[in-house]
Amino acid sequence: MCIHFFEPREALDHARYISLLDELIMPAYEERYSDGNFVFQQDNAPPHKDKRTQCYLLEHALFIPKEDWPGYSPDINPCDYRLWAWMKQKVYEGGMPQSLNVLKARITEVWDALDAETIRKWLRELRPRLQKVVDEDGKLMQQYFNKV
Incomplete structure (x- = not known):
């Protein structure tokens, strides 16, 4: 992408x-x-x-x-519940970028390093999340699931 x-x-x-x-x-x-x-x-x-x-x-x-x-869609969007926190963690692992160009380069590098197995792992979490949203009638689910 x-x-x-x-x-x-x-x-x-x-x-x-x-x-x-x-x-x-x-x-x-x-x-x-x-x-x-x-x-x-x-x-x-x-x-x-x-x-x-x-x-x-x-x-x-x-x-x-x-x-x-659902109104609390971040609960069931792998980008929201895994990807963005993972990206932030990886981008800033080496410290704070000293320029906008360095930040953009790090973001691109981390994005390009995202492997299929990591994505598959995040997607395996989706079905239980969807079921929990159904069970709880669309209420906020964030407290039920682990963070990155």
Whole structure:
């Protein structure tokens, strides 16, 4: 998957997000999953929930619409419950980057080093998390699961 760095103070609104989906994200998914065997998952960020974004995705990808996504979606998104903390830990292992360019280089290096087995391990945690969300009627689940 691709990494995109925003410029300082560059905002992400629905229009910019749809542009990124169209130009970077969907082409990368289509290349990697040419058989169409993937579900595009988002969180509840405003650009993701925007009606125009939802319409775009309805036309371009299999995805879970905002109406069907639980309010505490970080509990069941492997990026939120594992990836971002892992990335932060790895990026800062060598100390605080001394420039924005060094930070970007470290982020890219750590991202590129993420191996398939680690991802599979995180995904194995998904089914129990989903079941717990169902059992608890969509309530916040974070307290039930270990952190990175």
